[in-house]
Every structure is written in C-alpha cells, then in structure tokens.
Amino acid sequence: xxxxxxxxxxxxxxxxxxxxxxxxxxxxxxxxxxxxxxxxxxxxxxxxxxxxxxxxxxxxxxxxxxxxxxxxxxxxxxxxxxxxxxxxxxxxxxxxxxxxxxxxxxxxxxxxxxxxxxxxxxxxxxxxxxxxxxxxxxxxxxxxxxxxxxxxxxxxxxxxxxxxxxxxxxxxxxxxxxxxxxxxxxxxxxxxxxxxxxxxxxxxxxxxxxxxxxxxxxxxxxxxxxxxxxxxxxxxxxxxxxxxxxxxxxxxxxxxxxxxxxxxxxxxxxxxxxxxxxxxxxxxxxx
Amino acid sequence: xxxxxxxxxxxxxxxxxxxxxxxxxxxxxxxxxxxxxxxxxxxxxxxxxxxxxxxxxxxxxxxxxxxxxxxxxxxxxxxxxxxxxxxxxxxxxxxxxxxxxxxxxxxxxxxxxxxxxxxxxxxxxxxxxxxxxxxxxxxxxxxxxxxxxxxxxxxxxxxxxxxxxxxxxxxxxxxxxxxxxxxx
Amino acid sequence: xxxxxxxxxxxxxxxxxxxxxxxxxxxxxxxxxxxxxxxxxxxxxxxxxxxxxxxxxxxxxxxxxxxxxxxxxxxxxxxxxxxxxxxxxxxxxxxxxxxxxxxxxxxxxxxxxxxxxxxxxxxxxxxxxxxxxxxxxxxxxxxxxxxxxxxxxxxxxxxxxxxxxxxxxxxxxxxxxxxxxxxxxxxxxxxxxxxxxxxxxxxxxxxxxxxxxxxxxxxxxxxxxxxxxxxxxxxxxxxxxxxxxxxxxxxxxxxxxxxxxxxxxxxxxxxxxxxxxxxxxxxxxxxxxxxxxxxxxxxxxxxxxxxxxxxxxxxxxxxxxxxxxxxxxxxxxxxxxxxxxxxxxxxxxxxxxxxxxxxxxxxxxxxxxxxxxxxxxxxxxxxxxxxxxxxxxxxxxxxxxxxxxxxxxxxxxxxxxxxxxxxxxxxxxxxxxxxx
Numbered sequence: 001x002x003x004x005x006x007x008x009x010x011x012x013x014x015x016x017x018x019x020x021x022x023x024x025x026x027x028x029x030x031x032x033x034x035x036x037x038x039x040x041x042x043x044x045x046x047x048x049x050x051x052x053x054x055x056x057x058x059x060x061x062x063x064x065x066x067x068x069x070x071x072x073x074x075x076x077x078x079x080x081x082x083x084x085x086x087x088x089x090x091x092x093x094x095x096x097x098x099x100x101x102x103x104x105x106x107x108x109x110x111x112x113x114x115x116x117x118x119x120x121x122x123x124x125x126x127x128x129x130x131x132x133x134x135x136x137x138x139x140x141x142x143x144x145x146x147x148x149x150x151x152x153x154x155x156x157x158x159x160x161x162x163x164x165x166x167x168x169x170x171x172x173x174x175x176x177x178x179x180x181x182x183x184x185x186x187x188x189x190x191x192x193x194x195x196x197x198x199x200x201x202x203x204x205x206x207x208x209x210x211x212x213x214x215x216x217x218x219x220x221x222x223x224x225x226x227x228x229x230x231x232x233x234x235x236x237x238x239x240x241x242x243x244x245x246x247x248x249x250x251x252x253x254x255x256x257x258x259x260x261x262x263x264x265x266x267x268x269x270x271x272x273x274x275x276x277x278x279x280x281x282x283x284x285x286x287x
Numbered sequence: 288x289x290x291x292x293x294x295x296x297x298x299x300x301x302x303x304x305x306x307x308x309x310x311x312x313x314x315x316x317x318x319x320x321x322x323x324x325x326x327x328x329x330x331x332x333x334x335x336x337x338x339x340x341x342x343x344x345x346x347x348x349x350x351x352x353x354x355x356x357x358x359x360x361x362x363x364x365x366x367x368x369x370x371x372x373x374x375x376x377x378x379x380x381x382x383x384x385x386x387x388x389x390x391x392x393x394x395x396x397x398x399x400x401x402x403x404x405x406x407x408x409x410x411x412x413x414x415x416x417x418x419x420x421x422x423x424x425x426x427x428x429x430x431x432x433x434x435x436x437x438x439x440x441x442x443x444x445x446x447x448x449x450x451x452x453x454x455x456x457x458x459x460x461x462x463x464x465x466x467x468x469x470x471x
Numbered sequence: 472x473x474x475x476x477x478x479x480x481x482x483x484x485x486x487x488x489x490x491x492x493x494x495x496x497x498x499x500x501x502x503x504x505x506x507x508x509x510x511x512x513x514x515x516x517x518x519x520x521x522x523x524x525x526x527x528x529x530x531x532x533x534x535x536x537x538x539x540x541x542x543x544x545x546x547x548x549x550x551x552x553x554x555x556x557x558x559x560x561x562x563x564x565x566x567x568x569x570x571x572x573x574x575x576x577x578x579x580x581x582x583x584x585x586x587x588x589x590x591x592x593x594x595x596x597x598x599x600x601x602x603x604x605x606x607x608x609x610x611x612x613x614x615x616x617x618x619x620x621x622x623x624x625x626x627x628x629x630x631x632x633x634x635x636x637x638x639x640x641x642x643x644x645x646x647x648x649x650x651x652x653x654x655x656x657x658x659x660x661x662x663x664x665x666x667x668x669x670x671x672x673x674x675x676x677x678x679x680x681x682x683x684x685x686x687x688x689x690x691x692x693x694x695x696x697x698x699x700x701x702x703x704x705x706x707x708x709x710x711x712x713x714x715x716x717x718x719x720x721x722x723x724x725x726x727x728x729x730x731x732x733x734x735x736x737x738x739x740x741x742x743x744x745x746x747x748x749x750x751x752x753x754x755x756x757x758x759x760x761x762x763x764x765x766x767x768x769x770x771x772x773x774x775x776x777x778x779x780x781x782x783x784x785x786x787x788x789x790x791x792x793x794x795x796x797x798x799x800x801x802x803x804x805x806x807x808x809x810x811x812x813x814x815x816x817x818x819x820x821x822x823x824x825x826x827x828x829x830x831x832x833x834x835x836x837x838x839x840x841x842x843x844x845x846x847x848x849x850x851x852x853x854x855x856x857x858x859x860x861x862x863x864x865x866x867x868x869x870x871x872x873x874x875x876x877x878x879x880x881x882x883x884x885x886x887x888x889x890x891x892x893x894x895x896x897x898x899x900x901x902x903x904x905x906x907x
Binding site: 244260 | 512551554557558564565568709713714718720721723724727728731732734735736738739744745747748757861864865868869872873891
C-alpha cells in the first residue's frame with residue numbers, strides 16, 4: 001500500500017514539476033513586463049442629465065423624442081448608415097399613424113423590379129419594406145468612405161459595451177486632445193482622413209462630426225443642439241435595437257410579482273409540510 | 288413514528304394547512320397554464336406576415352376577357368375584366384339553383400362594372416383552378432375548373448358542380464383610382 | 472431498490488389499478504420522485520440543485536424547440552432570423568432571452584450541484600456510477616452549449632467556433648485533417664452552422680437519456696446526505712413526496728424569480744455585446760472569450776504560454792498549444808478519477824477539518840479561474856491564471872490523495888436521526904440495518 005501510494009505521488013510530483021516548468025515563461029514575462037505607453041480612450045461613457053426615459057425598470061418610450069430621433073436618422077445618419085432590420089411599418093410603434101407611415105415609406109426609395117421588363121429600379125417604399133441601405137454593397141460603402149465601413153445601426157446600442165451611452169458619448173466625443181495625455185505619448189497624432197474622438201476604441205474615427213448645431217430643423221420646434229440631437233438619435237436607435245424593450249420590462253413586473261406570491265405560498269406550504277420533522281428547542285422525539 | 292408530531296396539531300391546524308397547500312399548488316398550476324399562452328401564440332402568424340397583407344394591382348392594360356394572376360397573402364389572385372356577354376349571361380342565372388347564392392353585383396362590389404377580383408383557391412381543398420390563363424380548361428360552365436377533384440365554377444366564380452362547398456372567395460378590395468386596385 | 476419501509480404504491484382508482492397492471496408508469500414515478508422514495512431527512516439546500524437542473528434541462532428543450540421553429544441554419548440568414556424572432560415572432564423576444572439565459576442558469580445550477588458533490592464527496596462508493604454519469608452529462612452540456620452559441624451567427628459565435636474547433640488542430644498528426652473534417656471547411660462556414668444546429672438539437676435528448684441513467688443510478692444506493700452517514704432506519708428518512716417536493720417546489724419559485732429578473736430586466740448582462748454584430752470572417756473582435764460558464768476551462772487553456780521542455784536541454788516535449796488543450800480537457804476528465812483519488816472513508820467535508828480548508832481554497836481557486844477566463848490575455852492575468860491552473864491540478868492530483876491519507880476526521884454522528892434531533896434512542900442502535 002505504502003509503496004503504491006509512494007509511486008503514485010512520485011509520478012504526480014514529476015508531472016507537477018513539468019507543468020510548473022512550462023508555466024515559467026509567463027512568470028518571467030510578468031516579472032519583466034514590456035507594455036507600451038499609448039494614448040488611452042475614455043472607457044467611461046457619459047449619460048444625459050436625468051437619464052433617458054427608457055432607463056430603469058419603470059422606463060417608457062418618449063414617442064416625441066423617438067420621432068425627433070427618427071428625423072435625425074433620416075436627415076443625417078441614413079446618408080451612410082443602413083438600418084436593415086427595421087421596417088417602415090415599425091414606425092407605427094413610435095407614434096405615427098398608418099397613413100403617416102405609408103406616406104413616410106413612400107418618401108424613401110427602395111430597390112425594386114420593373115414589372116414590365118424585370119430591370120432593377122428604384123421605387124417608393126411600402127410600409128412592409130425594410131429601411132434601404134445607402135450603398136449597394138460593402139465594396140461601394142468602403143469606396144465612398146475612405147475604406148471605412150459605416151456599420152448598420154439597427155443593433156448598435158446592443159452591439160457595443162454600454163451601447164446606449166456609448167452612442168450618446170460618441171456623438172459628442174469630438175473634443176480637443178488633452179495636452180497632458182498628449183505629453184505622455186508624444187507620438188500620438190490623428191492621421192489624415194480620421195477624426196479625434198475620445199470615446200472611440202482607437203481614438204481616431206473615420207466618421208466626421210455629424211450633429212452640428214442646427215443641422216436638422218425639428219418639426220416639433222425643439223432646438224436642435226448637438227446634445228439634444230445626440231439624445232434623440234440615441235433614443236431612436238435604442239428603440240430600433242430592441243422595440244420590445246418596454247413591453248419586456250412591463251411583462252417582467254407582472255411575472256416577478258406572480259412568482260413572488262407563488263414562492264411565498266410555496267414556502268408556507270413547505271414550512272407546514274416539514275413542521276414536526278425539524279428539531280425545535282425542547283423538542284421530544286416521540287417514537 | 289415521526290409523524291406523531293404532525294398529528295398533534297391536526298385538530299386545530301387542518302384548515303390552515305390545507306388552505307396553504309391548495310394556494311401553493313394553484314399558483315403553480317396558474318403559472319404553468321399562463322406559460323402556455325406564449326408557447327401557443329408563437330405559432331400564430333408573425334408580425335411581418337400580418338403586415339404583408341395588401342397588394343396593389345394595375346388593371347389599366349386589362350382587356351375584356353383577360354385575367355391577371357397576382358399574389359395576395361401568399362395565395363394566387365385572379366383579377367379579370369369580364370366581357371359584356373359574360374356579364375349579361377351571369378346576371379340571368381337563377382340564384383335559387385346555386386349552392387352558394389350570390390349575385391354578380393354582390394361579387395363585383397359597388398361601383399364596379401366589370402372587374403372580378405377573387406382568390407384562385409378552390410374552396411374544396413385549396414388547389415388552383417384553371418380558367419384564368421389563355422387556353423386553359425374553363426370547365427362545363429365556361430368559368431373555372433379545378434382539376435384536382437373536378438369542381439366547376441361559372442364565369443363569376445360561383446360553384447356550379449363538383450365537391451367545392453362555396454364560391455371562389457372575393458377578398459376585400461378598393462379602387463385607389465381608376466386603374467389601381469388595392470386588395471386587403 | 473428501496474428501503475424496506477418505503478411506502479408502496481397502492482392505487483385505489485379503478486383506472487389507475489388497470490393502468491398499473493398494463494403499464495406501471497404511475498408506479499415508476501411514485502417510486503422515483505413520489506412518496507415511494509425514502510430520502511434522508513437532513514438534506515440541506517445544496518441538495519435542491521439536482522431537481523433544478525432537471526427543470527432547466529426541460530425548460531431549454533421546450534424553448535429550444537420553439538426557437539427552432541423560427542430559426543434557419545444558413546449563414547446568409549441566420550443572424551437576421553434571430554432578429555426576426557426578436558421582432559416579428561409573437562413572444563419571440565421572450566423565447567430568445569429565456570433560452571439564452573436559461574443556458575446560463577442551467578450551468579449555474581449545475582456548478583452548485585457539482586460543488587455539492589465535491590464538498591460532501593458524493594462521488595464516493597457506493598455512488599461512483601452516479602458521479603461518472605454526472606461528468607458525462609456535464610461534458611455533453613458543454614458541447615451542446617458551445618454549439619448553441621454558434622447558432623446566432625454573431626461575431627462571438629463565429630470566432631468562438633473558430634477558436635474551439637482550432638483546439639483539435641493541436642492534436643499531433645491527425646489534428647489538421649480532423650479540424651477540417653469537424654468544420655467541413657477551412658473556417659466555420661455554412662456546413663459548420665448546419666451540423667452544429669443538427670447536433671445542438673440532438674444532444675439535449677442524449678443528455679435527457681444520461682439524466683435518466685443518472686437518476687436510476689441514484690435510486691440504487693439512495694441519496695447521500697450532509698453527514699455522509701448512510702441511512703440505517705426509517706426515522707432517518709422521509710418520503711420524497713411531500714417533503715422534498717415541497718422543498719424543491721418553493722426553492723424553484725425562488726430561483727425562477729431570480730431568473731425572471733435577469734430575463735426581463737438584464738437579458739444581455741450575461742452575454743457579449745459583440746454577438747449582436749453579424750459574423751465577419753475577416754475581422755476578429757478585440758477580445759474573444761466564450762460564455763461565462765466556460766471561463767475556468769478557458770483560463771486553463773490560455774495559461775499555457777510556454778512549450779513543455781526537458782529542463783536545460785531545449786528539447787520540446789509538448790508544444791504550448793497542445794499542452795493547453797490537454798490541460799483543458801484533462802481538467803474535466805480528471806473528475807472521472809475523483810472517486811479513486813480521494814480515498815478517505817469519511818464522506819462529508821463537515822467532518823474532515825483538513826479537507827475542508829483545502830476545499831475552500833479550491834473554491835477560491837475556481838472563482839479566480841472564472842474571473843481570469845474572461846479577462847484580457849495580458850499581464851497580470853496570464854501569470855495569475857497559471858498559478859490558479861497549477862493549483863487546480865495540485866488540488867486533485869496531490870492534495871486530495873495526501874489529505875485523505877493523513878487527515879484525522881472528526882467523530883461522525885451515529886445516525887442521521889441523531890444528527891437531526893441531537894439524540895437517538897439506544898434500542899435502535901443495534902437493531903436497524905440498511906435494507907440493501
């Protein structure tokens with residue numbers, strides 16, 4: 001027995017030593033790190049004062065804001081960015097009537113087929129159409145944008161960490177370079193054709209600043225400041241990314257409330273079933 | 288026996304205890320049943336299917352006697368401009384002798400003289416009847432004929448012979464203008 | 472098997488009597504999870520997770536079948552089909568989030584179930600077979616979850632598939648052809664997506680089969696318990712129903728409340744933002760990590776950054792890549808040998824003072840691996856995962872065998888009844904024997 005145990009331990013010991021040996025390079029690397037200095041982007045996004053209307057478990061959509069955001073998307077973003085998983089009919093969810101949606105859809109041109117000769121043509125959109133892409137394909141999109149690909153915006157608020165605040169921050173991130181950070185990494189400069197944006201992960205973004213004050217004229221009379229437009233487009237894109245967000249939260253309250261009651265009654269039932277099986281102070285087992 | 292302890296409080300405890308168990312089991316039952324709702328309703332038509340429910344048809348180039356075959360809600364649609372002879376003949380049919388009594392006016396709708404809009408779906412078991420295309424077999428009543436099980440429809444799409452129970456269905460439609468009909 | 476004092480099924484309703492003669496399914500259920508199954512009366516809440524795991528398996532199968540009704544396994548449309556489910560299908564958003572988070576909860580429950588086994592040595596005789604089947608179930612779950620995560624065809628889906636199938640490329644000689652065969656190409660493509668969908672649909676039913684064997688094997692010796700002392704007499708047990716159905720029932724309600732909170736208010740908290748970007752074979756995300764439940768094993772995989780050489784000669788025995796793969800698979804396959812690595816005659820960690828200290832160190836080690844598996848592949852995380860990995864293997868291969876030899880366990884209670892009530896009447900101490 002002792003011999004067998006000794007043998008096993010000896011074998012395991014050898015294995016252990018070899019394993020640890022193979023881990024050595026990492027340890028050396030740790031002791032003598034070679035980490036370059038670089039200009040770091042802002043990982044902490046900003047949020048609008050008072051937050052968004054859809055924030056938190058009790059949030060709701062602000063349809064006025066969503067409609068303003070839609071206007072910003074239509075007049076600014078849609079020049080380069082698609083919204084391919086959203087259909088015009090979905091606009092009814094942000095407060096447009098069926099007739100308005102029909103008219104709105106018709107104001108967009110979508111690819112279609114000529115019923116007479118089958119050639120590819122542009123036709124006015126129908127409510128059932130999806131938002132059209134501004135470019136025919138990725139090659140064209142890159143060719144128009146200095147080889148950068150404008151991402152589809154449908155899911156942008158979900159496809160980035162802290163995406164809602166990321167979009168809001170990015171829209172307002174075209175600031176001046178911080179002189180202190182510049183001093184720390186003197187080689188840092190923004191290459192030609194790119195723009196400094198401290199919320200973008202590699203600091204330099206291909207998209208020029210877009211939300212210049214007054215670039216859109218809101219139909220509801222709201223003043224179109226950069227901050228206002230950033231809020232509105234963020235809200236619209238949040239809705240576009242997850243139209244069921246508010247319904248989900250409302251359903252959640254109901255379900256959790258029900259489950260809490262069910263759990264409570266289940267617990268009381270459990271207590272009743274087990275009464276007499278648990279040891280209590282001064283209990284005498286009557287067997 | 289260990290159950291003695293239970294028995295000790297049976298006399299005055301039985302009501303409260305039963306109530307608790309019934310409540311707990313009912314909650315579980317109601318919860319389980321309400322979960323069925325989304326599980327069942329997810330098989331109902333999806334939002335994009337429900338939304339794709341209108342079709343526009345341009346009838347400006349349609350000559351009397353000609354038909355257009357379209358698609359409405361994933362089903363074939365027959366739009367036909369009836370000839371004056373057909374109209375006259377159909378108006379004379381005695382409604383009393385029909386399986387599914389409908390006058391031509393009822394089938395055309397108000398303010399519509401000659402455009403017959405109907406689904407190309409045999410009301411028997413869903414085949415596409417012949418008769419809308421050039422040179423197809425129009426059946427014994429010179430309208431439509433379903434080859435699957437031999438249902439004969441007249442020029443107004445009314446069932447006259449064979450197993451089909453009702454006339455060819457007329458979907459809801461409206462003239463957008465003189466030339467364009469919106470179906471659905 | 473059952474204990475001699477187990478309640479026996481006696482149907483009164485004529486239909487049930489008839490049924491019992493023709494197909495004794497109600498009897499089977501009665502004896503398996505009903506009043507006919509005597510269970511130690513002292514189980515604590517760590518014993519709830521088996522039933523919960525069964526619940527989540529069924530939950531995943533139901534929601535999964537529904538999602539499959541709306542999904543299409545084709546790289547051109549798969550990502551869009553998920554959006555179709557989220558936007559157009561009635562309650563599709565609920566099904567999608569419930570299934571994705573259901574997988575997370577399934578693993579959470581399973582990890583607690585496994586750690587219950589570690590602490591109370593549920594793997595020891597006579598329950599080795601239950602443990603071995605459990606490890607098989609866990610491996611099947613890992614395969615199923617991995618392939619399921621590929622189906623939405625997002626960035627993490629694609630790159631996860633690429634990285635994990637790349638592991639097989641590390642196997643000497645047959646690695647590369649094996650990898651190409653597994654993927655059906657040179658990188659994950661439409662064939663890969665289709666076979667993963669097919670297998671993701673199939674494997675849960677294989678798991679279900681393994682679970683039935685697992686429960687069957689459990690009913691031969693009966694459930695273990697927190698003292699590790701075997702059942703001796705009737706006062707040691709209570710019938711499963713109503714005692715443990717009530718306990719499992721209310722606890723299920725509690726876990727479902729937590730689950731509902733995640734599904735309805737933070738459905739993406741356990742996922743990765745990158746997976747909401749459609750797969751792009753030409754662009755790698757900044758940080759590729761699997762779902763959180765694979766983190767410990769991913770940390771072990773990444774810990775090996777150097778080749779295994781014969782010291783001071785420079786002769787490479789095993790390359791770093793293969794070493795990582797071996798270690799990762801080995802870290803789980805190790806569990807198969809657990810019943811024979813820990814030979815202590817005492818089961819419960821509560822009566823093993825030295826084991827208990829090392830158990831909690833191991834819990835900390837696993838927690839560290841969980842954290843490190845999701846961290847960036849840079850210092851200090853690499854060296855930390857190396858230390859944690861080394862400890863993981865030391866724990867199972869060296870510490871457990873040695874501790875079980877040198878430890879002096881605390882005195883065990885005579886019986887479960889004594890452990891619960893503080894005393895047991897002397898008459899029974901000589902009389903009762905386990906039925907089998």
